Amino acid sequence: MSHRIALNFEDGTTRFIDANEGESIADAAYRQGINVPLDCTNGVCGTCRAFRQSGEFDPGSYIEDALSEAQAAEGYVLCCQAKAKSDMVIDILASSGACKVKPKDTIAEIVEVEALSAHRIRLSVKPLEGAFPMFLPGQYVNVTAPNEMTKRPYSFTSAPGADVATFLIRNVPGGKMSAYLEAKAKKGDRLLVNGPFGSFYLRAPRRPILFLAGGTGVGPILSMLEHLAARGANDQPVQLVYGARDDADLVEVKRIEALAARIPKFTYHTSCSGPGSRQPLAGHVTDHLTAGALNNGDVDVYLCGPPGMVESGRQHVAKLGLLPANIHYEKFVPASEAFAA
Ligand SMILES: Cc1cc2nc3c(=O)[nH]c(=O)nc-3n(C[C@H](O)[C@H](O)[C@H](O)COP(=O)(O)OP(=O)(O)OC[C@H]3O[C@@H](n4cnc5c(N)ncnc54)[C@H](O)[C@@H]3O)c2cc1C
Numbered sequence: 001m002s003h004r005i006a007l008n009f010e011d012g013t014t015r016f017i018d019a020n021e022g023e024s025i026a027d028a029a030y031r032q033g034i035n036v037p038l039d040c041t042n043g044v045c046g047t048c049r050a051f052r053q054s055g056e057f058d059p060g061s062y063i064e065d066a067l068s069e070a071q072a073a074e075g076y077v078l079c080c081q082a083k084a085k086s087d088m089v090i091d092i093l094a095s096s097g098a099c100k101v102k103p104k105d106t107i108a109e110i111v112e113v114e115a116l117s118a119h120r121i122r123l124s125v126k127p128l129e130g131a132f133p134m135f136l137p138g139q140y141v142n143v144t145a146p147n148e149m150t151k152r153p154y155s156f157t158s159a160p161g162a163d164v165a166t167f168l169i170r171n172v173p174g175g176k177m178s179a180y181l182e183a184k185a186k187k188g189d190r191l192l193v194n195g196p197f198g199s200f201y202l203r204a205p206r207r208p209i210l211f212l213a214g215g216t217g218v219g220p221i222l223s224m225l226e227h228l229a230a231r232g233a234n235d236q237p238v239q240l241v242y243g244a245r246d247d248a249d250l251v252e253v254k255r256i257e258a259l260a261a262r263i264p265k266f267t268y269h270t271s272c273s274g275p276g277s278r279q280p281l282a283g284h285v286t287d288h289l290t291a292g293a294l295n296n297g298d299v300d301v302y303l304c305g306p307p308g309m310v311e312s313g314r315q316h317v318a319k320l321g322l323l324p325a326n327i328h329y330e331k332f333v334p335a336s337e338a339f340a341a
């Protein structure tokens with residue numbers, strides 16, 4: 001017996017799919033040519049989170065980082081896990097256009113690998129032939145190292161359409177991809193880039209925007225800022241609070257400064273949680289979230305960084321009793337928890 005599922009996309013498009021008994025919503029969607037946001041397919045990353053408007057379902061199994069108890073109670077489901085038990089209506093947290101873009105393999109060549117600090121690497125790559133598939137600012141790709149069989153998700157920091165794509169990568173002690181990038185990677189190495197993926201992308205600015213970035217979580221936000229700067233037509237105030245543990249890891253600030261000169265009404269603050277910092281703000285990024293910064297709720301919040309930072313940001317906003325018009329977030333879950341390392 002199959003169940004009919006209506007998928008509502010953010011741009012108002014609705015598509016209907018049939019799901020077989022025991023088939024996940026994501027499997028059913030892909031079988032019928034609809035590429036809902038998906039990554040680990042294992043209930044680990046949270047990329048496939050969607051909102052259940054109606055219908056009975058089996059939620060499947062997943063970890064707390066992918067879907068918290070509170071989110072499940074609010075009505076969120078994971079499409080890679082949830083199986084329909086009746087007809088359903090599901091809000092997909094992405095546009096229909098994004099869901100029809102098929103992830104594509106691109107062979108890319110390393111243009112440059114730079115250590116920006118002991119814990120931060122900037123990777124620049126360009127496609128061997130043609131161009132990278134179009135992506136939405138904020139999306140990510142899975143990058144596979146040559147002969148390493150190591151595949152890791154990294155978010156573009158460059159704007160969609162740039163000839164050279166850039167990534168800001170945390171150099172994780174003992175990490176497989178980190179070790180390759182730190183010690184072996186060189187100009188001309190070939191990487192497999194597969195994507196784009198993800199529903200953490202910049203929506204059309206309709207109200208003030210607040211970006212909150214922890215560590216390399218500033219990466220996808222840089223891509224969004226690059227896009228705003230290139231488009232040049234935004235008249236909404238844009239604010240960024242960017243934090244790290246150590247001053248040395250607050251990288252790409254010059255780039256942010258240059259973006260500030262190109263984006264009207266853009267302001268940014270840097271914050272450091274470690275001792276002896278020279279930054280104007282101290283503590284965690286979320287310590288600076290006030291009702292004023294949240295424009296009393298009339299704001300679109302974009303939150304990205306380590307899972308703990310993203311979660312405490314969401315809880316902090318809830319404690320203030322403010323409901324931002326929209327809150328979009330991406331947790332940089334260690335990929336070895338999502339893929340077979
Ligand atoms: C959607 C998405 C987008 C991402 N985008 C980026 C990005 O743009 N830049 C970026 O730097 N990272 C990003 N990440 C996280 C990144 O993929 C991991 O940090 C990466 O897997 C590290 O790979 P590795 O091979 O160096 O370490 P691994 O071999 O995967 O890990 C080695 C050890 O370090 C731990 N570990 C791995 N990563 C982290 C981490 N970030 N923090 C703390 N401990 C960790 C692991 O649990 C493991 O114990 C993203 C993750 C997701 C899910």
Ligand code: FES
Nearest residue numbers: 039041043046080
């Ligand atoms: S794709 Fe469903 S949790 Fe990762």
